[in-house]
Every structure is written in C-alpha cells, then in structure tokens.
Amino acid sequence: MSLVDISVKLAILADAAKYDASCASSGAKRKGNGKLGNATGVGICHSYTPDGRCVSLLKILLTNFCIFDCVYCVNRISSNTQRARFTPEEIADLTIQFYKRNYIEGLFLSSGIIQSPDYTMEQLVRAAQLLREVHQFNGYIHLKVVPGAAPNLIELAGRYADRLSANIELPTPVDLSQLAPEKSFEQITSAMGNIADKIQIRRRSPTVIRNPEQTLALPSVEARTPVSGKLNRFAPAGQSTQMIVGATPSSDVTILETARDLYNRYQLRRVYYSAYSLIPHHDSRLPGIAPPLLREHRLYQADWLLRFYGFDLSEIASATENGQLHADLDPKLAWALRHPARFPIDINRAPRHELLRIPGLGARNVDRIIRMRRISKLRLADLIALKVPLKRARPFVITADYHPSISELDRLSTARSRPVQQTLFDVAPFHADKRRS
Amino acid sequence: MKQTAQFDGTFEAWWRATGDFLRRRTQPTDIYWPDPFQKEKGLFDGAQISAQPAPAIRRESRQSAATTSRTLVKGSPLVADTAWRRILALARRVCYARYPERFSLLYRVVWRMQHGEPHLTDLLTDADMRAVQQWDGAVRRDAHKAKAFVRFKLMHCDPITGLEHFAAWHCPSHYPLRLVGDFFADRFATMRWTIFTPDETANWDGQHVVYLQNRSQINKLQEDNIESLWLTYYSHIFNPARLNVKAMQREMPKHHWQTLPEAKILPDLIQSAASRSSAMQGHIDSPAALRKIAARRYRGGAETTPASPAAMDTNQTPFTPHPELENT
Structure with a gap:
C-alpha cells in the first residue's frame, strides 16, 4: 500500500470517527519496560484541532461500511458518504509510525458493522493483537465493543485494550428504537454488564500480563493463563460510553438519570455527552439544527456534581425547568439559589462536603482551604489569592472578615432565578472537552 | 559581602549548595545566585553537565535530600518531614523556571521555614509561597506541554540493525528538559532520540539520558514522510461545525506553532470550517x-x-x- 492510498483511506476513516467525543488516554499506568510505549496514568493531549478538542489517540474506524441504519450516524447504510476499509495490519503500522513521532498516545479503534458483530469485533481485536504481539506495543489502546459480539471476543479485546467502550448512543430505549432500529438498549447494556463483570473479577484476584505469543492465530480465550492459573489482565482503564444529546427531545434530567444508572450498574469511568452534530446527508427525522454546545457543558457540570461533589440527582433536578438545566446558571449555582437556607457556609468551620456545595468553589480549592485553615483563619483576601470567583461565591460564604447580609442572597436569588429558556441559536461560550477521566 | 553560589543550575546542585549555606547560617540576602541557564555563551558550551542514567539521578537525589533535611532540622525549630517533602517537590520543578530569581526565592523559603516559620508551605497566600506555587504551576505546565508537543522526525535508520534515530526541535517557555527526560526514555526506549531546545539538549543512547547545556538554534530538521499522513489525520479528525479557535489556542499557544507540523495547516482549516460546516447542513434527505x-x-x-x-x-x-x- 502506498502512502497515497493510506492517506486517502485515513481521510475517510478519520472523518467518520470524529463524532465520537472520547479521546481520553488516561486510567492505565505502566512502565515501558524496554518496549515501545508506556502509559502514565494521566492523559497527554498531543495536539488540539481548531474545534478546541484534544488529539491524544489515533481515532479511526477500521471501516465505515455499515449494515446498520442508525439515523444520527454518518456511516449508516443509507448515507451517501464515501467508504473505505483498513486492514488490521495497516492500522497497526500507522499507529506505530505515529506513536514513534510522539503524535499520539495510542489507538482508539472503532468500526462500522460489517457482515456480523462477531466478524467486526474479530477485526478490531486483530488490530490490537498485532500491536501488542507483533509490534510489542505498550502504549494505550481503546477498543470499541460491538454490542452483540460473542463474550470470548470481548475477553480477548479486554486482554489487549486498556479501555473498552460500548456506546449507549441515546438516552432512552424508546429514543434508540426510533433512531437506531437495529440496536437495542438491552444488547448494549448486556455488553456493558459483561465488561463490568470481567473487570470486577480482576479487582478481587491478581492478574498477570500475558506472555507474548508469536502465533497470529487468536489465542485461547480462557480468562486464566494455563501456566499460572492467574487471571489475564482485562481493560485496566475500565469502560466508558457515549450518549448523543439533542437528537431526540429527551430532557437533561432523563439524560442524567440514564448516566447515573450506568455509572452505578457498570462502574463506568466516564459517560461522554456528545451534542448531536449535523452530518452530511442527514435524515429529515432529525432536528435540522444542532443543540448549543453549552448544553453539553452544563451536562458535564451536572455529571461532575453527581460524581465528585456529593449531589443527588433529585437535588440537581430541583433546580431545573421542565427537566432542562439552566442555560445561564451553572447547575451548582442554580441549586444554591433554590436553597438559600443552606447558606451562608463558614469557610473556616464547615466540613468538606458542605464546602463542596459553595458555588464557584471547586474540589481542588476546597482541599486547599482545609489545609490552610489549620494554620490560620481564612479571610476574603485568601479566597482571592486562591482565584475563587468572588462574584459568584461571596453571597454564600462566611470568612474571618466577612459575613454576607441576608438581603444580599435574597437579592441574588430574585434577580437570577428567573429561568431563561435556552434557544437553539445560543452560541456556546464554553467548552467541556478538556474534562477527562 | 555577598557570596556567589557555585552550582550548575540543576535541582540537585541547588539543594546541595542550599545545605551548605544553611549549615553556615548564611542569610538569604548575603548570597548571589547566578542563573547558569542564562550564562554567557561559551562558558559551559558543549560541556557535559550530567551523564548519569536518569533513574539513578532520581534515586540519589531523593536520598541526599532526606539526609540533608535531617541534618538541617537539628538545632532548629521542628520542621515536619511532610513540609520538607512538600518544598522539595516544589523546588524540583521551580529550579527549572525561567526566572533568574528562582534560586534565591527557594533559598529564602527554606531559610524562613528553619527560622520560625515551619508551616510556611501551608501558607499558600504568603507572597513567597505564592510565587513558588505559581512558578511551579508554570514549569509543570511547560513540562506537560513538552511531553505533548515534542515532535520526532526520523533522521536515520540503520540498514543492518533497523535501529532508528529520531530528533526533535522544541521551544519550551522554561527549562523542562530534565523533568521530562525520564518520561521520553521510558516511552521511547527502543528508539534513539535527541531533543534540541534553545537552551539545552537531551540525548538517549538506549542506556542513559545525557543532558547538555548548550545553546542551539535549529530552523529545520530533515523531512519525514509520515508527517503528511499526520496532517491528513489532523485535518479530518476535527469537526468544522464545532469551530472553537479560542479553546484550541488556550491549550496550544502560538509560540509552540513553529515546531508543530500541524500548525502549518491551521489557518486553512480555520478558514474553510464555515463553508465545510454549511455544506453539511445543505444536504437533507427525506x-x-x-x-x-x-x-x-x-x-x-x-x-x-x-x-x-x-x-x-x-x-x-x-x-x-x-x-x-x-x-x-
């Protein structure tokens, strides 16, 4: 294959992959051990594209041929898009060449469904196997799991990959059956359950890194190595999923409900919210305009509150209008304005979980405050030094030299709590992609 | 009269010099700390400053730091081990900030810790500590960007052994090379590589990372034909409907563009984004x-x-x- 042919295919298959929001390369940590590649635990963004998104992995499809007809997808069978297909060998070579030049941290490989879920999954696994066993590649690999693929293929995928993901695609089973008739919620969640179980088992017993095998036949799929009886490694960076936002009328609270259930049931590392993006040749059943990117941003903020700030979904829902998060207030501020009785909170005395409730105060600054207040009482000037946005935080805090008047909080809640309906034409000033796990 | 510190500008050397001054109870104002990275051209040019294997340096310095701190604590108000560890972790990076006053600032902080302010490292709003934190953040970011933005080009491939030698030209804001050398050695152990920066050079020979404090200016390394594939990938993985130049520039500041191959096509991509995106909206099929x-x-x-x-x-x-x- 000449460079030109590869380049043509690369253009088509990168184009086809760009709607997947995930590009995280974090969560796995291992030394190079004299091989090519390592994983540092924190992701490295090797570049940024003009849409402000980070490039940390070679994110491509094995092929964009697809027998499915998911309305929102540019690669659906009924789409008039250009098609191409890489061989697993070409993908492995390309990954290695890019990696050696420090363009990427590894590979994120997905695919359209060709022939059958099993056949497609086998091709993905083959590419990962070539990288690990022929090229002795020790960098990051994220493989997409094709729902409906046989459990033994998922076992193999987890052996080679750092992260696995099965996309939930849409917030509800009804949404899915309308826009992706060949997919089912049940099939997708059962793939997630399968992955979660395998990861769970490894937590309890020690795993080994499989001996390199020179054979190119797919190796045995037993979870344990025949020699030591220990478990093979399985997706050390866990699993994630992606949900498309704004392609169906499902509300933010519905979306967050699904996300919460997935986090709880399958111990996902991340749920990615991807604002529905207009695709070439798009179907008239879809909205003709994309949702504002701000909506994505607010969902990520709410997601963070649920996972790292001790918020309950019902609390976030209490500060929404018709199940939609506020456009002009971040979800924590919206909640605080609805619950003025919880404030002000004394910076110098309140426990950590209460400090986390203060608008404008992030988890990092909360920990700094706790460290500092052991030595001396904090004043407003200290908050300024910590770069706390005082405009937002001030009405909610008590410091050694400051106590807000009750009228201050009152004024704020009447002035700002009137909801403004978010229009479709809002231009999003925010950006959420740098949040990674 | 001011004493001039004798050291080569590395963290390890600064810490050794600091230990000596503290034992002699030298006041912070009585020391002149030169900046070896800002030296007159020619003084150390081409001189080999450190040729030990990278991991060994790390082990050795950790050990010496621990013993030094123990001897320092003697006879002075109790400074907790955690406080020592904290300031050393900060100093390890702050020593590579592009601010000539960094060494005297660090010495002043250590001096104050020993002279009545053992909790100084927890006073995050103290002016000295804030400077230390800020510079630490700056170097940390710069080191992270070095890991991200160094771009290797294939220089030579040995026809017999297949061993490949890569080189990169990178322009950091500070002096992060010694902080990232171990990372590159671990990640690219199977290759041979050299990273050139305007102030120093790191070279991996398969065994050791060798650092040279020498000035270099490289305008162009030889072509690497994989680069065109990278540009193809870069221009197709971005979604023109989500153009957000500000976010891109915040993470990939312009001063790095000169060494990033993909930056060449950035202006074109930004310009054509609007038309590409509206082309998408034109096609609606029933x-x-x-x-x-x-x-x-x-x-x-x-x-x-x-x-x-x-x-x-x-x-x-x-x-x-x-x-x-x-x-x-």
Whole structure:
C-alpha cells in the first residue's frame, strides 16, 4: 500500500470517527519496560484541532461500511458518504509510525458493522493483537465493543485494550428504537454488564500480563493463563460510553438519570455527552439544527456534581425547568439559589462536603482551604489569592472578615432565578472537552 | 559581602549548595545566585553537565535530600518531614523556571521555614509561597506541554540493525528538559532520540539520558514522510461545525506553532470550517430517498427494503464493495 492510498483511506476513516467525543488516554499506568510505549496514568493531549478538542489517540474506524441504519450516524447504510476499509495490519503500522513521532498516545479503534458483530469485533481485536504481539506495543489502546459480539471476543479485546467502550448512543430505549432500529438498549447494556463483570473479577484476584505469543492465530480465550492459573489482565482503564444529546427531545434530567444508572450498574469511568452534530446527508427525522454546545457543558457540570461533589440527582433536578438545566446558571449555582437556607457556609468551620456545595468553589480549592485553615483563619483576601470567583461565591460564604447580609442572597436569588429558556441559536461560550477521566 | 553560589543550575546542585549555606547560617540576602541557564555563551558550551542514567539521578537525589533535611532540622525549630517533602517537590520543578530569581526565592523559603516559620508551605497566600506555587504551576505546565508537543522526525535508520534515530526541535517557555527526560526514555526506549531546545539538549543512547547545556538554534530538521499522513489525520479528525479557535489556542499557544507540523495547516482549516460546516447542513434527505440509497447498497439492489443482516450470507460483504477495496 502506498502512502497515497493510506492517506486517502485515513481521510475517510478519520472523518467518520470524529463524532465520537472520547479521546481520553488516561486510567492505565505502566512502565515501558524496554518496549515501545508506556502509559502514565494521566492523559497527554498531543495536539488540539481548531474545534478546541484534544488529539491524544489515533481515532479511526477500521471501516465505515455499515449494515446498520442508525439515523444520527454518518456511516449508516443509507448515507451517501464515501467508504473505505483498513486492514488490521495497516492500522497497526500507522499507529506505530505515529506513536514513534510522539503524535499520539495510542489507538482508539472503532468500526462500522460489517457482515456480523462477531466478524467486526474479530477485526478490531486483530488490530490490537498485532500491536501488542507483533509490534510489542505498550502504549494505550481503546477498543470499541460491538454490542452483540460473542463474550470470548470481548475477553480477548479486554486482554489487549486498556479501555473498552460500548456506546449507549441515546438516552432512552424508546429514543434508540426510533433512531437506531437495529440496536437495542438491552444488547448494549448486556455488553456493558459483561465488561463490568470481567473487570470486577480482576479487582478481587491478581492478574498477570500475558506472555507474548508469536502465533497470529487468536489465542485461547480462557480468562486464566494455563501456566499460572492467574487471571489475564482485562481493560485496566475500565469502560466508558457515549450518549448523543439533542437528537431526540429527551430532557437533561432523563439524560442524567440514564448516566447515573450506568455509572452505578457498570462502574463506568466516564459517560461522554456528545451534542448531536449535523452530518452530511442527514435524515429529515432529525432536528435540522444542532443543540448549543453549552448544553453539553452544563451536562458535564451536572455529571461532575453527581460524581465528585456529593449531589443527588433529585437535588440537581430541583433546580431545573421542565427537566432542562439552566442555560445561564451553572447547575451548582442554580441549586444554591433554590436553597438559600443552606447558606451562608463558614469557610473556616464547615466540613468538606458542605464546602463542596459553595458555588464557584471547586474540589481542588476546597482541599486547599482545609489545609490552610489549620494554620490560620481564612479571610476574603485568601479566597482571592486562591482565584475563587468572588462574584459568584461571596453571597454564600462566611470568612474571618466577612459575613454576607441576608438581603444580599435574597437579592441574588430574585434577580437570577428567573429561568431563561435556552434557544437553539445560543452560541456556546464554553467548552467541556478538556474534562477527562 | 555577598557570596556567589557555585552550582550548575540543576535541582540537585541547588539543594546541595542550599545545605551548605544553611549549615553556615548564611542569610538569604548575603548570597548571589547566578542563573547558569542564562550564562554567557561559551562558558559551559558543549560541556557535559550530567551523564548519569536518569533513574539513578532520581534515586540519589531523593536520598541526599532526606539526609540533608535531617541534618538541617537539628538545632532548629521542628520542621515536619511532610513540609520538607512538600518544598522539595516544589523546588524540583521551580529550579527549572525561567526566572533568574528562582534560586534565591527557594533559598529564602527554606531559610524562613528553619527560622520560625515551619508551616510556611501551608501558607499558600504568603507572597513567597505564592510565587513558588505559581512558578511551579508554570514549569509543570511547560513540562506537560513538552511531553505533548515534542515532535520526532526520523533522521536515520540503520540498514543492518533497523535501529532508528529520531530528533526533535522544541521551544519550551522554561527549562523542562530534565523533568521530562525520564518520561521520553521510558516511552521511547527502543528508539534513539535527541531533543534540541534553545537552551539545552537531551540525548538517549538506549542506556542513559545525557543532558547538555548548550545553546542551539535549529530552523529545520530533515523531512519525514509520515508527517503528511499526520496532517491528513489532523485535518479530518476535527469537526468544522464545532469551530472553537479560542479553546484550541488556550491549550496550544502560538509560540509552540513553529515546531508543530500541524500548525502549518491551521489557518486553512480555520478558514474553510464555515463553508465545510454549511455544506453539511445543505444536504437533507427525506426518509424515502435514504431508503433508496440503502437499497442500492445491498447486494441485488432490486429489493426496496434492506434485508436484515442475519438473512445475508455472512461470508460475503453485504454491500457492493468498492472496487479498490476488494483485496484489502
């Protein structure tokens, strides 16, 4: 294959992959051990594209041929898009060449469904196997799991990959059956359950890194190595999923409900919210305009509150209008304005979980405050030094030299709590992609 | 009279010099700390400053730091081990900030810790500590960007052994090379590589990372033909409908563009984004039209509705294959 042919295919298959929001390369940590590649635990963004998104992995499809007809997808069978297909060998070579030049941290490989879920999954696994066993590649690999693929293929995928993901695609089973008739919620969640179980088992017993095998036949799929009886490694960076936002009328609270259930049931590392993006040749059943990117941003903020700030979904829902998060207030501020009785909170005395409730105060600054207040009482000037946005935080805090008047909080809640309906034409000033796990 | 500190500008050397001054109870104001990285050209040019294997340096310095701190604590108000560890972790990076006053600042902080302010490292709003924190953040970011933005080009491939030598030209804001050398050595152990920066050079020979404090200016390394594939990938992985130049520039500041191959095509990509994105919105197909397209793609295009995947022969591609892709 000449460079030109590869380049043509690369253009088509990168184009086809760009709607997947995930590009995280974090969560796995291992030394190079004299091989090519390592994983540092924190992701490295090797570049940024003009849409402000980070490039940390070679994110491509094995092929964009697809027998499915998911309305929102540019690669659906009924789409008039250009098609191409890489061989697993070409993908492995390309990954290695890019990696050696420090363009990427590894590979994120997905695919359209060709022939059958099993056949497609086998091709993905083959590419990962070539990288690990022929090229002795020790960098990051994220493989997409094709729902409906046989459990033994998922076992193999987890052996080679750092992260696995099965996309939930849409917030509800009804949404899915309308826009992706060949997919089912049940099939997708059962793939997630399968992955979660395998990861769970490894937590309890020690795993080994499989001996390199020179054979190119797919190796045995037993979870344990025949020699030591220990478990093979399985997706050390866990699993994630992606949900498309704004392609169906499902509300933010519905979306967050699904996300919460997935986090709880399958111990996902991340749920990615991807604002529905207009695709070439798009179907008239879809909205003709994309949702504002701000909506994505607010969902990520709410997601963070649920996972790292001790918020309950019902609390976030209490500060929404018709199940939609506020456009002009971040979800924590919206909640605080609805619950003025919880404030002000004394910076110098309140426990950590209460400090986390203060608008404008992030988890990092909360920990700094706790460290500092052991030595001396904090004043407003200290908050300024910590770069706390005082405009937002001030009405909610008590410091050694400051106590807000009750009228201050009152004024704020009447002035700002009137909801403004978010229009479709809002231009999003925010950006959420740098949040990674 | 001021004493001039004798050291080579590395963290390890600064810490050794600091230990000496503290034992002699030298006041912070009585020491002049030169900046070896800002030296007159020619003084150390080409001199080998440190040629130990990178991991060894780390082990050794940790050990010496621990013993030094123990001797320092003697006879002075108790400074907790955690406080020592904290300031040393900060100093390890702050020593490589591009601020000539960094060494005297660090010495002043350590001096104050020993002279009545053992909790100084927890006073994050103290002016000295804030400077330390800020510079630490700056170097940390710069080191992270070095890991991200160093771009290797293939210089030479040994025809017999297949061993490949790569080189990179990178322009950091500070002096992060010694902080990232171990990372590159671990990640690219199987290659041989050299990273050039305006102030120093790191070279990996398969065993050790060797750092040279020498000034270099490299305008162009030889071409690497994989780079064109990288540009292809870069221009196709971005979604023109989500153009956000500000976010991109915040993370990839302009001063790095000169050494990033993909930056060459950035202006074109930004310019064409609007037209690419509106082209997407122009095409709206009705479900009927889409069904026709789908039907054509299935083998035996006479059917009007797509057959279910299960009903098709699984040994053959269910759609008309692209002629060029037949044998891939």
